[in-house]
Each structure stands twice: as C-alpha cells, then as structure tokens.
Amino acid sequence: MPAHELAVVIAAHNAGAFLRTSLASMARESRDGVQWIVVDDASTDTTAEQLERAAATVPHLTVLTNETNLGVAASRNRAHREVDARYLTYLDADDWYGPRHLERMLEAIRRLDVDFVRCDHTIVSGIDRQLSRVPEMRREVAHPTASSFGFLGERSALNYLYIWAGVYDLERIDxxxxxxxxxxxTASDRPWMWQLYLHAESTAVVPLNGYFYRKSTNQTALTQAGNVHTLDFIGASESITALAVASGNERAVDRAVHSAMFLVDFHLERETRLSPELRALLRERAADMLAAAPQDPLERALTVFDGPARRVLRGLRDKGRG
Known part of the structure; x- marks a missing residue:
C-alpha cells in the first residue's frame, strides 16, 4: 500500500526568482498524505538554498539533485522512481496552487471514479488573471478517453496537454x-499525455481553476527561448502520430496529424524569433515530417486551414517529398 495519497513532482532549473511563491503554496497545501518530490536540475542560482530552507516548512519533501543539467523530461523520470502514492500530479517551479486546489482535485477523482481528471487553470501575466478552460463540454461526467479526440476543425481535450492540470490514479495507470x-x-509532456488518452480507459473534466500558470516571465524557460529546443515540437509530433497510428484509432490519427500541422503553422508565424539558421531548419524538418505523415489524414486536415496556411503547408509537404 502506498505511503502517501498524492505525490507532486516538480522539476526546477534556475528557478530561484520564482520559487518563493511556489514554495509558499506548497507549504500551504501540505498535509499528511501529500508527498513532494523536487528535482533540482543542476541549478546555479539560489534554487538549492531555497529548497533546503523549505524542508523546515514543507512536510514529506524530498529534494533530488542532478549533477548536470539533464532537462525536465529526465528530471521527471527520476522523480517517478521516488513516487510512493496512490495519485500523481505535477507543479512547474514557477507556478503555484490556490488554496485547497489539491484537496478539491483529489475529491473530484475519487467521486468521479476515473483513471485521471483534468481541470482548468488561471493564466497569470503581471497583475492580470485569465481563465483557460479545458476544451471539453462534458464536465463533472466520467467518459471514455477514446471519445476525447473530437473532430477536425474543433478543439478538444487533446489541444490542452498540460500535465499539471490533472491528477492521475496510479492504481489504474502503470x-x-x-x-x-x-x-x-521541450514538449515532452505532449506524447506523455497522448499515451494516457490512447491507453487509459476513463477521464473527466472538472471546473476547478486553482492552478496558477505564470506566463512569459521566466526567461530561462526553454519554451520562451527561441533556440533549437523550440523545434522539439516536431519530434514530439512525430512520436504522437506514431502512437496514434499504432492505436488503430482513425479519429486519433486525424487529430495527431492536424495537431502537427497546426503547430508548424503556429511556429512559422512566429519564426522571426529564430535565427536564420533555425528558420531554415524549422522548414526543413517540418517538410520532412509532413511528407512522412499519413497522407489521407493530412489531406483531410488541410481542409480546415485557411487558404494561405493551406498553401504553405502543402508546399512544405511537397518539398519534403522531393
């Protein structure tokens, strides 16, 4: 039997400027049954010192330290090996929980009796607050994960792949x-979440928004950096498409291919943040990915893009074909 009810995994790399808020929420949310696992990914700022002080106020806190910077994916994998709990969730080091958020999420997953439960979240930009909702009309209702993929041209829960906006039952999920x-x-959470939706049995969405996501202020975040890791969405998309094809779920394949194309279009619209070399690499790798994608789903997906985006995406696919 697990020693704890819930494990919270946090990967931190040079998060010292933001840890005060997240650690304060951890202290407030701490109680018997909550296990906190923080991986300090070879930080060179005040992260280690702040985590050492937090041990006095946050019960059941385990701090692991990577000797070299391994990245968030490897850090989370390391934390997984220390999990000793029935349920699992995540917290980014620059974000925080509102009062009783974890308690309410646990109540929801027990009440709805599903493999995992998802929630809305609050986007924080300076003093502004904005609600971001899971794109799922069914709320407070258990439903099969296979019904979550939706239809082309419509947003679905697969457009909302934030691992921290969920709690996962480890008695049902291996x-x-x-x-x-x-x-x-970057983007390693995307294939992880797709595996859940493809292989778990049941899920539900609840109207809770006590996760506070700090937007665009952490310049050490790789998603904000505009460097080569920005292109990791391509590798993630290729993995997702392979998972969808292997599942035999036609709707999942359509969703995976459309999502890959949407992300290519999204990054092309913002390519000025990249160096000329990375812009060329973005187009080269995107062309190869689109050429290798299942072509019937790709043709179906093209119909939901506007004319200019459709021409660019088709041109990239044709270039990748050589």
Missing amino acids: LSRLEFDTSLW
Whole structure:
C-alpha cells in the first residue's frame, strides 16, 4: 500500500526568482498524505538554498539533485522512481496552487471514479488573471478517453496537454510505462499525455481553476527561448502520430496529424524569433515530417486551414517529398 495519497513532482532549473511563491503554496497545501518530490536540475542560482530552507516548512519533501543539467523530461523520470502514492500530479517551479486546489482535485477523482481528471487553470501575466478552460463540454461526467479526440476543425481535450492540470490514479495507470522522452527538452509532456488518452480507459473534466500558470516571465524557460529546443515540437509530433497510428484509432490519427500541422503553422508565424539558421531548419524538418505523415489524414486536415496556411503547408509537404 502506498505511503502517501498524492505525490507532486516538480522539476526546477534556475528557478530561484520564482520559487518563493511556489514554495509558499506548497507549504500551504501540505498535509499528511501529500508527498513532494523536487528535482533540482543542476541549478546555479539560489534554487538549492531555497529548497533546503523549505524542508523546515514543507512536510514529506524530498529534494533530488542532478549533477548536470539533464532537462525536465529526465528530471521527471527520476522523480517517478521516488513516487510512493496512490495519485500523481505535477507543479512547474514557477507556478503555484490556490488554496485547497489539491484537496478539491483529489475529491473530484475519487467521486468521479476515473483513471485521471483534468481541470482548468488561471493564466497569470503581471497583475492580470485569465481563465483557460479545458476544451471539453462534458464536465463533472466520467467518459471514455477514446471519445476525447473530437473532430477536425474543433478543439478538444487533446489541444490542452498540460500535465499539471490533472491528477492521475496510479492504481489504474502503470507509471513504469509512462517515461518522458529525454530527447525532448521541450514538449515532452505532449506524447506523455497522448499515451494516457490512447491507453487509459476513463477521464473527466472538472471546473476547478486553482492552478496558477505564470506566463512569459521566466526567461530561462526553454519554451520562451527561441533556440533549437523550440523545434522539439516536431519530434514530439512525430512520436504522437506514431502512437496514434499504432492505436488503430482513425479519429486519433486525424487529430495527431492536424495537431502537427497546426503547430508548424503556429511556429512559422512566429519564426522571426529564430535565427536564420533555425528558420531554415524549422522548414526543413517540418517538410520532412509532413511528407512522412499519413497522407489521407493530412489531406483531410488541410481542409480546415485557411487558404494561405493551406498553401504553405502543402508546399512544405511537397518539398519534403522531393
């Protein structure tokens, strides 16, 4: 029997400027039954000192230290080996929980009796607060994960792949089969969540928004950096498409291919943040990915893009075909 009810996994790399808020929420949310596992990913700032002080106020806190910077995927995988709990969730080191958020999420997953439960979250930008909702009309209702993929042109829960916006039942989900891909320094949560939706049985969405996501202020975040790791979405998309094809779920394949194309279009619109070399690499790798994608789903997906995006995406696919 697990020693704890819930394990919370946090990967931190040079998060010292933001840890005060997240550690304060951890102290507030701490109680018997909650296990906190923080991996300090070779930070060179005040992260280690702040975590050492936090041990006095946060019960059941385990701090693991990577000797070299391994990335968030490897850090989370390391934390998984220390999990001793019935349920699992995640917290990014620059975010925080509102009062009783974890308690309410646990109540929801027990009440709805599902493999995992998802929730909305609050986006924080300076003093502004904005609600971000899971794109799922069914709320407070258990439903099969296979029904979550939706239809082309419509948003679904697969457009909302934030691992921290969920709680996962480890009696129903085999964590040993859910390794994060360590080749991905960004976007590794995307294939992880797709595996859940493809292989778990049941899920539900609840109208809770007590996770506070800090937007665009952490310049050490790789998703904000505009460097080579920005292109990890391509490797993640290729993995997701392979998972969907292997599942035999036609709707999942359509969703996976459309998602890959959407992300290519998204990053092309913002390619000015990349160096000329990375812009060329983005287009080269995107062309190869689109050429290798299942072509019937790709043609179906093209119909939901507007004319300019459709021409660019089709042109990249044709270039990848040589």
